[in-house]
Amino acid sequence: MGFRSKSADKSIVKENEKTLHKNLKFTATEQYKLLRTNLTFTLPEEEGCAIIGVTSAMRGEGKSTTAVNLSYVLAESGKKVLLIDGDLRLPSIAKKMRIPNSPGLTDLIKGDDSVQMSSFKSELFNNWYILPSGDLPPNPSELLGSKRMENLLKVFAKSFDYIIFDLPPVNIVSDALTVSKYISGMIVVIREDYTEKKELETCFRQIKLSDVKVLGCVINEAKNGRGSYGKYKYKRYYKYYKTYGNYDSAEN
Ligand SMILES: Nc1ncnc2c1ncn2[C@@H]1O[C@H](COP(=O)(O)OP(=O)(O)OP(=O)(O)O)[C@@H](O)[C@H]1O
Ligand SMILES: [Mg+2]
Structure with a gap:
C-alpha cells in the first residue's frame, strides 16, 4: 500500500460522491428509477413495509452505493424510507453521506433510549432517514441476527414504507444471511x-440455503474505474437462477 496525501484522499472522496444520490448523472439516476420500478413487480404482494437487503459476493462491488441510490430514488418518489448501515464490520454509509457514524444502529439495538430517530433525518428529504452503524460491536453476526434486531425492525416497519439494509458480502462473513428471516428479500x-463466476455461484448457493427471496440483481459496472459511471442495469433474478439451477444439477 502506498503513501497517500490528505488532498489525494479528499479528491477520491469527491470522485466517489459523483456516484451518489443527487450528484448522479441523469442516465445513472434513470437506471436507479428503473430499479425502483422493477422492485415493485418482484416484491411480495402483502401490504406494509418492504425490508430490502443489499448484498454481493465479495467486497467492493457497489452494495453501499446501490443502497444509498436506491433509497434516494425511493424517497424522491415520496415514500418514507430508512437506509440502514448493516455492515457492522466495515461501515461506509456515514462516510458516503457525510454524517457521524455514531450514534447508530448498534445503539438502538442495545436499547439506548436517548437516541432519537429524528436525528437520522437526511438533509435532502424529510422522508429519507439514514441510520449509520453506530460503534462497531465485537459480535456483529449475533447482533444482526438477534431478537432485539428483529423487534427493532418491527418497530421501524410501522413508520416506514421501505427499509433498505446495506449488508456485508455473503462470501466473506455470515452476517448478511443472519437477517434473512426478517427481510422481504435481497438484491444482489x-x-x-470484477465479480468472478465461481464467487457468484458460491454467493447464490449460500443465499439459496438461507431461504431468502432474491428480488433481483444489479449489475454495477464502473468502466475504467474512477470518473466513469458505467451502467446500472437491473435484471430479474430468474436469469441468474437459471444459471444457478444448471450449476446445481451439474453437481448432482
Ligand atoms: N458505478 C460505479 N462507478 C464508479 N465508481 C463506483 C461505482 N459503484 C461503486 N463505485 C465505487 O467503488 C467503491 C466501492 O463501492 P461501494 O462502497 O458501494 O462497494 P461495497 O460493495 O459496499 O463495498 P464493501 O464490500 O467494502 O462494503 C467506492 O469507492 C465507490 O465510490
Ligand atoms: Mg459497503
Whole structure:
C-alpha cells in the first residue's frame, strides 16, 4: 500500500460522491428509477413495509452505493424510507453521506433510549432517514441476527414504507444471511468485469440455503474505474437462477 496525501484522499472522496444520490448523472439516476420500478413487480404482494437487503459476493462491488441510490430514488418518489448501515464490520454509509457514524444502529439495538430517530433525518428529504452503524460491536453476526434486531425492525416497519439494509458480502462473513428471516428479500449486486463466476455461484448457493427471496440483481459496472459511471442495469433474478439451477444439477 502506498503513501497517500490528505488532498489525494479528499479528491477520491469527491470522485466517489459523483456516484451518489443527487450528484448522479441523469442516465445513472434513470437506471436507479428503473430499479425502483422493477422492485415493485418482484416484491411480495402483502401490504406494509418492504425490508430490502443489499448484498454481493465479495467486497467492493457497489452494495453501499446501490443502497444509498436506491433509497434516494425511493424517497424522491415520496415514500418514507430508512437506509440502514448493516455492515457492522466495515461501515461506509456515514462516510458516503457525510454524517457521524455514531450514534447508530448498534445503539438502538442495545436499547439506548436517548437516541432519537429524528436525528437520522437526511438533509435532502424529510422522508429519507439514514441510520449509520453506530460503534462497531465485537459480535456483529449475533447482533444482526438477534431478537432485539428483529423487534427493532418491527418497530421501524410501522413508520416506514421501505427499509433498505446495506449488508456485508455473503462470501466473506455470515452476517448478511443472519437477517434473512426478517427481510422481504435481497438484491444482489454484481460488478461487471470484477465479480468472478465461481464467487457468484458460491454467493447464490449460500443465499439459496438461507431461504431468502432474491428480488433481483444489479449489475454495477464502473468502466475504467474512477470518473466513469458505467451502467446500472437491473435484471430479474430468474436469469441468474437459471444459471444457478444448471450449476446445481451439474453437481448432482
Ligand atoms: N458505478 C460505479 N462507478 C464508479 N465508481 C463506483 C461505482 N459503484 C461503486 N463505485 C465505487 O467503488 C467503491 C466501492 O463501492 P461501494 O462502497 O458501494 O462497494 P461495497 O460493495 O459496499 O463495498 P464493501 O464490500 O467494502 O462494503 C467506492 O469507492 C465507490 O465510490
Ligand atoms: Mg459497503
